[in-house]
Amino acid sequence: MGVAHHSNYAVWFEVGRTDLIRKVGLSYSELESRGFLLPVVDLHCRFLSPARYDETLCIWTWVGEMRGPKITFCYEVRRASEDTLLARGETIHFWTDRNLKRLNLERKEPRLFQLLSERIFSRQTEE
Template sequence: MELERAGLPSRWYKSTLRVRYQESDQMGVVYHANYLNWFESGRTEMFRQVGFTYRELEKQGVLLPVTSADLQFKSPARYDDLISVYARMTTFSALRVVFEYQVRRLSEEEGGNSEDLLATLGELRSMDPPGELLVTGTTSHVWVNQEWRPARLDRALPELFHAIKEALREEGSSV
């Protein structure tokens, strides 16, 4: 189901980090491939906030490999920047899922109390999250089993399927 078309823009889930020295080059600019790692971190935290971990998915025999990735670079992140990765679902079905991301640089003030900021993110559906936009992107995934064959999530792990649907339904109620 494409959430935007269904009138259910998913809320942003946030994870925050400080750019480490190893993630930047000699000029202090973040190497482009690190953004994909940050996207993964955003997805992982999103699942955790829905009530499941990637570790649990894999123990249950369900994997979620990336089938495509798209990134648009607006401005570079730099060593020691405070960064937030915002992730949300734009498409969700028993076979596929698409995530949208925004990587934003936060001021020290914006990075303050993450609980207060998370409370306001529920309202940030069509609005932009706080901070300077650095990178946007999407990743597409397919649910597979341990043999890397497509697996219907509603059959392979119905608890997660229903937890995601319920989270999306709750989000849609305040749109």
């Protein structure tokens, strides 16, 4: 069909989320080594225009909400050549320990909570 399969958007969201976490000073693997996991509990995507094969895309990512153990990441997928919005979505996660017990990040790791809080409603890009 000449368009990217819809399942790629979830992967692109993960790339944007991982890059955003890296930009606050930690890699996702460092989070895991500290005992923090961030499982996806919900994913929404609204497709507005198709991404075509071999296009350069920008993934805009920001924290939409962070409360208790819950964090929501928001995304926009855009065609880089003309800044066309192709899709928007969000993923909802819970901070957990290795046993998948929910954690309150603000109490458990206040510095990381502060760094992520600064990214609320602040779009970051990844190409």
